[in-house]
Amino acid sequence: MASFELPDWYEFPPSFTLQPVQQTQQRQLAMWCALVLQWAAHHRTWTLVPTKWPLFANERIGRRMPHEGIDAIVRALLESGHAEWADEERAQLCLMAQRPSELGTQLYQKVRETGMIGSVYTVLELCEGDEAGTLGFSGTDPALFRKALQWLQDQNKAKIFKGAESDADGVKFFDLGS
Numbered sequence: 001m002a003s004f005e006l007p008d009w010y011e012f013p014p015s016f017t018l019q020p021v022q023q024t025q026q027r028q029l030a031m032w033c034a035l036v037l038q039w040a041a042h043h044r045t046w047t048l049v050p051t052k053w054p055l056f057a058n059e060r061i062g063r064r065m066p067h068e069g070i071d072a073i074v075r076a077l078l079e080s081g082h083a084e085w086a087d088e089e090r091a092q093l094c095l096m097a098q099r100p101s102e103l104g105t106q107l108y109q110k111v112r113e114t115g116m117i118g119s120v121y122t123v124l125e126l127c128e129g130d131e132a133g134t135l136g137f138s139g140t141d142p143a144l145f146r147k148a149l150q151w152l153q154d155q156n157k158a159k160i161f162k163g164a165e166s167d168a169d170g171v172k173f174f175d176l177g178s
Contacts, residue, residue: 016069033076047086100147100150110135112173
């Protein structure tokens, strides 16, 4: 896997200080959120402990994001729908490169385009098997993929069937028109 390339602003010391001007801070948080999601997608790491995450410290310039800055980035990720707490203690964050509704919409469109409506597939086939490659979702975070399927079920566009094991769960897609 190619190494992850950090943006130029990551070497700029003020990037590691929460900016006091509201408009500047919003832009700073948007840049940090994008970096966090890009790094997670590149490394296929979807769960993190914010206080221990390596990107929040840049040893090369001797800077570390303070706790208030980390908290602001986490809040921005949560508010945007790109993260949710992975545990009750709120120590681990589950990242989502896309919102479940976005991925669900894309998945449903691909399913309709490929003529998969009305057939039953295992979740494993769709997320990691041959069908994943056909649909273009190979390598998608399995937890996010399941959330997208749940969103489709909530929209009455799919039905999830529980299997004996989670790998054996099935899903059937329904044609509801455009």
